[in-house]
Amino acid sequence: MSATENPAKEIEDGQRRHMSREEIIKQLPDDLHKLGAVKGMMGPPSLEDYQPIAFTDNRATFFETLVKQCKANPFVPLGMTATVFFLSNGLRQMVKRNSLKSQQMMRGRVLAQGFTIVALVGGLAWEVLKYGKNDDNKEK
Incomplete structure (x- = not known):
């Protein structure tokens, strides 16, 4: 060599x-x-080969997502509103030293929370049944 x-x-x-x-x-x-x-x-890359990536923001805003979810399962916001209502009134009655009314409001709050949980689970089951049938039809 x-x-x-x-x-x-x-x-x-x-x-x-x-x-x-x-x-x-x-x-x-x-x-x-x-x-x-x-x-x-x-060698280094040339500037002629550079193509910028265009990002598009297709995400929905918070309000749009909230409205969409409320339309999908309207019983959940209803239960949440009832829970907040009973809780705030129960606390107000507790501050006024009205123990009977406060106790009734706290029991109402527990019922409203239970309603909200049932609405969540029911909405989830409905979606699974609704889309589960569509998935079975697509496979056949």
Whole structure:
């Protein structure tokens, strides 16, 4: 092997030897050269090849999502509203030292919470039954 064929010898007689692209590719292992994994990776990317990614924000706003969920299962917001009503009135009666009315409001709150849980589970079961039938029809 002569001095010009030795790629490891960069400096010869005080001058740096610049290798061509083809010489660099020849030095690579055969499997990389065969795959062509390095041929396109010489040098930094050019600005002409740059294409910015356009992001579109298709997300719904909080209010749109809230309205959609309330339309899907209207009994849950109804139960939540009743719970807040009974809780606030029960606390107000407790501050007024009206223990009988406060106790009634707290029992109403428990019932309203139970109604909300039943509405959540019922809505979930309805959705599973509704979309479960559609999935079975698609498979057939």
